[in-house]
Amino acid sequence: MSFYASLRKEVLELVRTHRLLVMAVILIAFGLASPLFAKLLPEMMGLVPGGEDFLSLIPTPTISDAIAQYVKNLSLFGVLVAYLMTMGAVATEKERGTAVLMLVKPLPRAVFLLTKFVALALAFLGCLALAGLGGYYYTMLLFSAPDLSAWVALNLMLWLYFLVYVALTLLASTIAKSQAVAAGLGIGAIAVLGALPSIPGLGKYLPGQLVTWGTALFTDPSARSWPALGISLGLIAACLVAAWIILDRQEL
Amino acid sequence: MAAIRTEGMTKVYGPVHALDGLTLTVEPGTVFGFLGPNGAGKTTTIRLLTGMAKPTRGRAWVAGEEISNSGRVAARIGYLPEEPALYRWMTPADLLDHVGRLFGLPSQERRTRTKDLLELTGLSQVGKRRIGGFSRGMRQRLGLAQALVNRPEVLFLDEPVSALDPGGRKEVLEMIGRLRGQCTVFMSTHILQDVERVCDAVGIIDHGKLVVEAPQAELLDRYTVPAFELECEEGSEPAFEALLEALRGLEWVTSAAAAPQAGTVARVVVKDLEIARRELLAQVVHQASALDVILRRYQIVTPSLEDIFLRLVGEATEGSQEGAA
Numbered sequence: 001m002s003f004y005a006s007l008r009k010e011v012l013e014l015v016r017t018h019r020l021l022v023m024a025v026i027l028i029a030f031g032l033a034s035p036l037f038a039k040l041l042p043e044m045m046g047l048v049p050g051g052e053d054f055l056s057l058i059p060t061p062t063i064s065d066a067i068a069q070y071v072k073n074l075s076l077f078g079v080l081v082a083y084l085m086t087m088g089a090v091a092t093e094k095e096r097g098t099a100v101l102m103l104v105k106p107l108p109r110a111v112f113l114l115t116k117f118v119a120l121a122l123a124f125l126g127c128l129a130l131a132g133l134g135g136y137y138y139t140m141l142l143f144s145a146p147d148l149s150a151w152v153a154l155n156l157m158l159w160l161y162f163l164v165y166v167a168l169t170l171l172a173s174t175i176a177k178s179q180a181v182a183a184g185l186g187i188g189a190i191a192v193l194g195a196l197p198s199i200p201g202l203g204k205y206l207p208g209q210l211v212t213w214g215t216a217l218f219t220d221p222s223a224r225s226w227p228a229l230g231i232s233l234g235l236i237a238a239c240l241v242a243a244w245i246i247l248d249r250q251e252l
Numbered sequence: 253m254a255a256i257r258t259e260g261m262t263k264v265y266g267p268v269h270a271l272d273g274l275t276l277t278v279e280p281g282t283v284f285g286f287l288g289p290n291g292a293g294k295t296t297t298i299r300l301l302t303g304m305a306k307p308t309r310g311r312a313w314v315a316g317e318e319i320s321n322s323g324r325v326a327a328r329i330g331y332l333p334e335e336p337a338l339y340r341w342m343t344p345a346d347l348l349d350h351v352g353r354l355f356g357l358p359s360q361e362r363r364t365r366t367k368d369l370l371e372l373t374g375l376s377q378v379g380k381r382r383i384g385g386f387s388r389g390m391r392q393r394l395g396l397a398q399a400l401v402n403r404p405e406v407l408f409l410d411e412p413v414s415a416l417d418p419g420g421r422k423e424v425l426e427m428i429g430r431l432r433g434q435c436t437v438f439m440s441t442h443i444l445q446d447v448e449r450v451c452d453a454v455g456i457i458d459h460g461k462l463v464v465e466a467p468q469a470e471l472l473d474r475y476t477v478p479a480f481e482l483e484c485e486e487g488s489e490p491a492f493e494a495l496l497e498a499l500r501g502l503e504w505v506t507s508a509a510a511a512p513q514a515g516t517v518a519r520v521v522v523k524d525l526e527i528a529r530r531e532l533l534a535q536v537v538h539q540a541s542a543l544d545v546i547l548r549r550y551q552i553v554t555p556s557l558e559d560i561f562l563r564l565v566g567e568a569t570e571g572s573q574e575g576a577a
Contacts, residue, residue: 005353009339016341097337101398104302104331105354106323251305 010119031131035066063143086169091182150217157214167239174243255436261310272460285451294440330404336395340384369397483549
């Protein structure tokens, strides 16, 4: 009972505070703009003084460029949105005192945390679906229709990739007593996760590989990266469990 | 069964004993005033009893449930913190509905309860306005409303009226008073007049230790001073002094003396309050008439809760200082 009540409140909060709108605008904008940007890049280069000299060096854009641009933009800005949306989720409630007022009621701390994660997961799913729809339509319009199943799989991979950062930032937000500290911890965690692939041989096990896997599906439908999928799901679960244990021991 | 019972409840933060072996019993249906100076341990007690913190030692029960069983306690209590932090993006109706959902109330009951509580707290007119624009007093009243959604058996109020103007204070205290008999109210405060106005029983805490716990009337009786105050019109001082001299001659009078700075006011301390209650007035009237003293006031000295509080807290502080020495 308290799960649905709390989830309802979290979703309402995303809507009423316009955070869902901001998330949707950013993701949809980059979803739409990516194929457009890939298509118009040579023409834009031509408009730059001296750029016409390089035009002959730029190959004619293809659907692969549109997909690569989509992946690059969405993965970068999606992580940024995940961080910004999540960093204050728990820390702000603790700092302002709203957490005390709610947790003194029959709302288990695990449910309090889980519903924040689920609400953000649903918000990302919806916004990414719209971004994916827009990106697919523009790619089809400007190039040709990408493989639909690969496109859906790519977006699901992106979604899971974002959720790793949501869970990681949620953990940082739970550890921290204030939003400022949560922001610092969150950015630190993101930096560490971003730097790990530079260790030789490690990249294929990390969440970033999900995006590579999703992109590879367009050229090789049999491409698989199960370890990365398992580790990403494991990371999400570990972050949520750690956040729950920490919050359960915290005195509010 | 007591509404609240604690046994040696202790909370230590590093070297600080925020609460030191609190043993307390609050009877069901009473409005219990938990008094103490700032930093005495009032809020810590409430945080422990509501499950927001865990005691270092000791045990406690709220509405028959041990506080370690926080889920079951949560279903039976209401809580209003000193500065209730509410979701600024919600309306009061949203908040009360949300709280009702957390308690698992059916939709019809949530609607009725929301309407009733908004009326009770005088917020019906602003039920659809965002909380973000509310004054502190309005937030306080809404905080009280959200604490009552589940018809709690025990209601914890942490300094419930400290942020309110005199009018708001009166309203909220009246609301609290009306809860008497419906639920047990545990109200922490440092405003003694508020306790005098609504509380049936009082607990005084200082430096984390319970100094006294008793029904308010019993406490006032216990600390009654066996004394009377007399006041005469100005210009009657010499005759007034003669009146006091006559009173000093009575065998059940210990002393009778005018205040050093105000010769028109005197305090008569007696050995036996019962005899004095029966005979002193007659003696005073007789002497005043004989000596031509115009009396303005005759009064039994009754200690206020403030007198008792200051005396007990002072004693406790002296005791702890002696102990430390």
